[in-house]
Amino acid sequence: xxxxxxPSPPLKLSRRERARLxxxxxxxxxxxxxxxxxxxxxxxxxxxxxxxxxxxxGVAATTPAHWREKFEREGVKGVGEVxxxxxxxxxxxxxRIDQMIDDTRNTTPDDATHWSLRSMSRHSGLxxxxxxxxxxxxxxxxxxxxxFKISNDPNFENKLVDVVGLYMHPPKNAxxxxxxxxxxIQALDxxxxxxxxxxxxxGTITHxxxxxxxxxxxxxxxxxxxxxxxxxxxxxxxxxFLAFLKLIDKxxxxxxxxxxxxxxxxxxxxxxxxxxxxxxxxxxxHFTPTSSSWLNLVERWFREITDKAIRRGVFxxxxxxxETIENYIDHNNADPKPFIWTRLPDKSSPKSAEDEWPWNxxxxxxxxxxxxxxxxxxxxxxxxxxxxxxxxxxxxxxSGAAHHNRDDxxxxxxxxxxxxxxxxxx
Numbered sequence: 001x002x003x004x005x006x007p008s009p010p011l012k013l014s015r016r017e018r019a020r021l022x023x024x025x026x027x028x029x030x031x032x033x034x035x036x037x038x039x040x041x042x043x044x045x046x047x048x049x050x051x052x053x054x055x056x057x058g059v060a061a062t063t064p065a066h067w068r069e070k071f072e073r074e075g076v077k078g079v080g081e082v083x084x085x086x087x088x089x090x091x092x093x094x095x096r097i098d099q100m101i102d103d104t105r106n107t108t109p110d111d112a113t114h115w116s117l118r119s120m121s122r123h124s125g126l127x128x129x130x131x132x133x134x135x136x137x138x139x140x141x142x143x144x145x146x147x148f149k150i151s152n153d154p155n156f157e158n159k160l161v162d163v164v165g166l167y168m169h170p171p172k173n174a175x176x177x178x179x180x181x182x183x184x185i186q187a188l189d190x191x192x193x194x195x196x197x198x199x200x201x202x203g204t205i206t207h208x209x210x211x212x213x214x215x216x217x218x219x220x221x222x223x224x225x226x227x228x229x230x231x232x233x234x235x236x237x238x239x240x241f242l243a244f245l246k247l248i249d250k251x252x253x254x255x256x257x258x259x260x261x262x263x264x265x266x267x268x269x270x271x272x273x274x275x276x277x278x279x280x281x282x283x284x285x286h287f288t289p290t291s292s293s294w295l296n297l298v299e300r301w302f303r304e305i306t307d308k309a310i311r312r313g314v315f316x317x318x319x320x321x322x323e324t325i326e327n328y329i330d331h332n333n334a335d336p337k338p339f340i341w342t343r344l345p346d347k348s349s350p351k352s353a354e355d356e357w358p359w360n361x362x363x364x365x366x367x368x369x370x371x372x373x374x375x376x377x378x379x380x381x382x383x384x385x386x387x388x389x390x391x392x393x394x395x396x397x398x399s400g401a402a403h404h405n406r407d408d409x410x411x412x413x414x415x416x417x418x419x420x421x422x423x424x425x426x
Contacts, residue, residue, distance in 0.1 A: 011044040011068055018045065020076045034080025040064050041071055041079070092126065097134055100124040104140055114142040153289040162286055163261055163295055167341040170224055174257035177220040177229070177248065178298040181236045182306075185325075187212040187315040194314070205312060213318040217305075217325055218244040220260070221298040226336035228301065230329045232322045238270035245273070249280060261286045263293040297339050 013021070024030055024038035036057055043053045043064075050064040057064075070078050100120065109119050117128040124131070135141070153159065170176045188209040197203040216236045220229040229251050233240040245260075252258055262268045264287055277283050288295040309328045315321040 008044065008049050008065075008068070010047040011041060011071065013041075013045045017076055018042070021079070024076075024079055031080055033082075037067050037079050040067050044068055092130070096124065096126065097130075100126055100131065101134060101138065101140070104135070104142060114145075116143065149291050151289050151291045153291070156289040156292075159287060159289045160292075160295070163288055164341065166259055166261060166286060167223060167297065171257065171259065173255075174259055175252055176223040176259045176261070178223055178261045178296050178301075179218075179220045179244075179248075180263060180293070180296055180298045180302070181241070181244075182217040182219070182302050183236045184214045185217060185310060185321065186214050187318045187321040188313075189316050190314050212316060212321075215318055215322055215325075216240070217302075219298055219301065219329075220244070220248050221301050222336075222338075223261075223297060224338060226338035227333045228329050228336075230325065232325055236267065238267045238272050241267050241270075242273055242276055245276065245283065249283070254282075257282050257284065259284045259286060261288065261296055261298075263288050263296060264290050297341070300339050 021038045021042055025035055025042060027035060036059075040053050040057055040059075040063075043056065044050075044067070048056075050068075051061045053059075053064040054061040074081070103123065104115055104120060109115060109123070112119065115123075117131055120126075120131050121128045166176050189212055190206045191208050191210060192206050194206070195204040215232045215234065218231050218233060218236070218240065222228070229248055231244055231247055233243070248258065248260070260283060262285055267273070268285065268287070277285065293299060305325065305328050309324055310321075313321070313324055315324065
């Protein structure tokens with residue numbers, strides 16, 4: 001004689017719990033176990049017995065009872081979760097996975113510079129799917145590489161503080177220009193006519209081209225206003241740079257001091273340039289550290305004109321190219337917007353290195369002292385101090401060679417800059 005199964009009391013669900021369980025039961029992305037468990041709990045809430053639920057879902061009668069108990073303890077968040085120690089046991093020892101990760105980081109294949117999923121699979125005997133999963137979990141991307149540049153300038157810190165100080169707090173009654181030349185700008189003409197943009201299709205341009213000559217753009221970006229003084233010249237020798245300095249002298253008020261930020265190109269230090277500067281005392285040249293031309297704000301403006309006016313342009317002659325450049329400068333000066341020097345959030349500045357390098361503390365103190373006479377918010381001074389501190393720490397770690405990355409800094413174009421800024425040059 002078969003014994004009757006005692007009826008189970010209906011599972012009590014709130015409206016919110018029922019809605020969430022119904023969503024899991026309909027899901028096509030959740031695991032099969034989670035969907036099945038959600039359906040069983042909904043049947044239990046409708047008053048069906050554990051035996052009836054097991055028959056419908058193809059599980060033992062004890063399984064719905066277990067679902068009920070777990071739901072009462074953990075709620076909806078426990079649906080589909082496997083208890084610790086249960087479930088399928090791993091068949092691959094952790095030691096093999098650890099060895100694969102160690103080989104990924106510290107070795108290379110015999111016939112390549114980096115591992116791929118297939119080459120590592122052949123090397124380790126593991127599946128490509130498992131390797132991809134382990135690499136992703138640890139953020140390993142052997143196919144990617146980032147470049148960097150180490151500056152060997154012994155005065156890296158002093159030049160950095162000098163240039164950033166000009167950005168953050170220009171001297172009173174003075175003009176600050178970021179100056180550089182963009183050389184070998186090619187006047188390129190396309191071999192076939194381009195097609196216009198259509199709905200669902202971008203415009204087209206041929207990858208091959210005809211060259212019609214080159215020009216060099218000399219540009220001086222006014223750090224405070226965003227206005228640009230520019231001139232296109234055929235070459236970029238000291239004669240052309242000197243002619244451009246004379247143009248700046250002509251275009252600026254005579255009663256103001258002029259601070260010019262330039263890189264370490266030999267043309268900028270030529271004897272002819274030095275002699276001219278000795279006769280024009282209001283001009284002061286500030287050099288960026290070696291291998292650090294990214295510190296010059298005009299480089300950011302060069303990217304703007306390249307992206308917007310040059311790269312996709314079609315020029316039948318150098319004169320057309322020069323006309324396009326001059327037209328862009330005129331539009332820029334009609335509504336100038338300065339670039340504001342800021343930095344990305346600093347996530348790596350260990351306290352141990354900070355304590356080992358006293359220059360950081362001196363820089364911080366100078367910043368906070370300057371803050372007392374400035375309207376720059378204290379958190380802005382802290383961010384700038386941390387920024388300069390990073391370079392000092394990296395310089396210390398590199399035994400005198402400053403290691404920098406252009407991603408450490410971020411240049412944005414905004415409206416008007418603050419009137420008062422921290423002076424780092426004092």
